[in-house]
Every structure is written in C-alpha cells, then in structure tokens.
Amino acid sequence: MVGASSAYRKFREKPDPDWERRTVLAIQGGELEWFATLYDAYYHRVYNQVLYSIGDELQAQDLLQSIFLKVFRGLRYFRFESSLSTWIYRIARNECQDFSRRKRPPLVPLELIRGRNEEMDSRALSEDQHAAQERFGIIHRAVMQLPVKLREVVVLRYLEDLSYEEIANVLACSSGTVASRLSRALEALAKRLCPLRESL
Amino acid sequence: MSCWRPGLRKKLLPYLDGVLTPPEHSSVEAHLLGCVSCREALWRIRMGRRMAQQIPRVSPPETSEAAFRALAPRVTAKAEDRSRRSWSWPDCLERFATPRVVLILAAVIIVQLAFFALFSRKVLLGERSLSSNGISYSYLHGFRSISIQDIRLDIQPHIATEGYVKDVHLNRSEGVIAFRLVSQPNAMKPFVVCEILRPMQLTVPEDGSHVRVYGVSRYDAQRNHDWYEVNPVLGIAQLPR
Incomplete structure (x- = not known):
C-alpha cells in the first residue's frame, strides 16, 4: 500500500489516464x-456513490467489497474502451440497482440509534464547526430525499466531478x-433547501 | 406562467455550466430575456447547484487499508482459482459473453427462426403427411402453386395444386392409384386427375380429404379422356378441412 494515499490524493485532484x-x-x-x-484510489469515491445510492452505511460497506471483487474479476478483460473510473462507477451503479431490486427488509442505520461518529466525539465543537456540520446534515438529508435517478446524477456530477458525457x-x-435529470434534481434541492439559502 | 419553449428548459443547466455551443448559448439567452418562467427556473437551478456543490463527502467507517485487508484473501483466492482453470466454462463465458456478442447471437438465432418459420410454415400449419411420404419439403418448394381451373393455362410442368379427393381408384394390374381432385368438396368440376405410379411410396389420401398435390401437369388427350392430369404425383400434403 506504499504510495497509495498519494495516488488517491492525486486522483482526487485530477484523474490521470496514464496512471x-x-x-x-x-x-x-x-x-x-x-x-x-x-x-485505495477509488475506495472513498465508490463508497460515497454507494452510500448516497442505498443510504445505509453498513450495507454500503458490504456492497463495496462485492463491487471491488467484480472490478478485480472484470479487470482482466478491461480494454480501455471507456475510462477506468466510468467503468468502475458503472459496476457500482449496477450493484446498487441489483441490491435495491433484491428488496431486503429495510435496516435501521446504526447512526440513527447511536448517532454519527462526529456526534459521538467527546470533544466540544466550535460554533462554526457545529453550524457547518448541521448544514451538511441538512444537505445530506435533502439529497437522500431525492428519487434515486436524480440522486445518482447529482452525486456523480457534484461529488465525483464527472462530466455530462462521463x-x-x-x-x-x-x-x-x-x-x-440534473436540472430537475437541482430545482428540487433548491425548493427543499430554500430556508437555508441565506447561510449558503 | 408556463414556458412556451419547454425544450429550452433542459438547456438551462448546461447554459449555467457554460457547455453550450455559442448559437445555443445565444438562443437560451435571448429566450431568457422574454420568459419569466425560465428566469425563475434558472434562479432555482443556480441555487440548487450552489447547494449541490456542498454535498458532504462521507468518510467510510473503515480505512481503505483495513477494508482491503478484509477483501485481500478473496482477491488472492480468485487469482489462484483463475490460474488453476484458465479455460474453464465459466471463464470462457465471462470472457466472451459480452453484451455485444450476446446481441449478435440473439440476432442470428432470431433470423434463423424467422427463416424456419417462413419455409416450414405450411408444414407446421397442416402438411403433416409430407414428411411421412419421405419427400423433403425443400425438394417440392420450387413447384408452382396453381388452382385446378387454371391448370390449362399452365406452362410449367412442376405444379402444386389444392383440392378435395374424389373417386379414389386402384388399378392393380398397372400399379396405378388414381383419383380426382376437385376444387369444392361437393362439386364434380373443375377437376384434375391425379395418378400415383407404382414406384412412389405415397400414402393414398382418403376420399373427401383436403390435400395439396405436387407433381407433373400434363394434358391427357386419349380417347374418352380429355382432361388435365397430375401424373406422376410426387407428393401429397394433408391440409386442414
């Protein structure tokens, strides 16, 4: 795993086709x-895509492993007909869709019971940190309330920085x-988050 | 107030992102000047975009190192398994069953089924006895279909004609089975005489049955004859009544 974090950091800034x-x-x-x-380079990105798609941390973690196993299995036949990131996102998206189709009984996310890691942190937060965290929480919930089709385009565009073509x-x-879809999603977000707009 | 050019609505975000071509950009801009509804939508999209740009990235509960440690044994097992049986069935399927290959195979199968349905339609729809006569349908396929009353106009010897069987007659000494074929079940005319010669191993049709007869057409001008014949009959297909 030597150099993995730097690869990821580089990747977050600008995907490098040569790499x-x-x-x-x-x-x-x-x-x-x-x-x-x-x-390592894709771990956080795919995790966020999956989490925003299915909305459950534990399931997202499980799903992530099966996605990367599929990536590993499929890499042998990868012929660079699309970019690697697009290909991996597509596998992740298909896995999420399969997961949703299987219709498992809904799980109550653990964070609803015990609170998020940040909330459990014993150190006191500054007022700004607290406000920022609250704002992120509100935006996160607003995104999760969007229909899946709108949510996935928003996440791929604004979290993963993909172009329309990608x-x-x-x-x-x-x-x-x-x-x-993006326009509809953004309009819906604006309506839901209207009260927040001054602070944004 | 609703917009009279709803097609432009979906260009508002690309307009904000600056990814439209110059003519499209100008066209959206010109439209915005006169459309309150689109200006409001543009405002909402801009607000939504500002919020979407702040969507929080969530950190996974595990570090990638820890998560990979959990996955690594499965990856290694997969790799070892792969090296053991590099040309097994699942492996080949995985390699070659790409969506494109599956589509091409499906298209080939559909075309073959269509051909089969086209050429064997008549057999499937009732010409059951054809194969039992030992004559392949493809052999009889080139025979020209003609009605009994039009046989006199025929200039092609190999014909296929349909009708109802009447007066089945067996001439043991000559080894000929003859019958009339009439166009209507209760009519006697027009008719054509059909003769099955000895070497042909055909199932003799029942009186009154509806059949299609394949054979060679000719005019019989012998004394007391003066009719058209299908002689020899080369194939008989039972048809639904």
Missing part, C-alpha cells in the same frame, strides 16, 4: 499488489437526459 493504464496493465500482468493501490456513460443514457 490508470499502467495500474490496469500491471494487474492484468498478475501484479496483484497494484490492485491494492487501485482499491455520467451518460455510467448511466447508459444520453447527455441530454443527464442535463434534464
């Missing part, structure tokens, strides 16, 4: 330790559809 290519070719050549680097690739639809 992607070298990593994939190394994994395809049997150098399994590179998969750990790839895992999102269209992940969702297997046209860029026009992406723009239209």
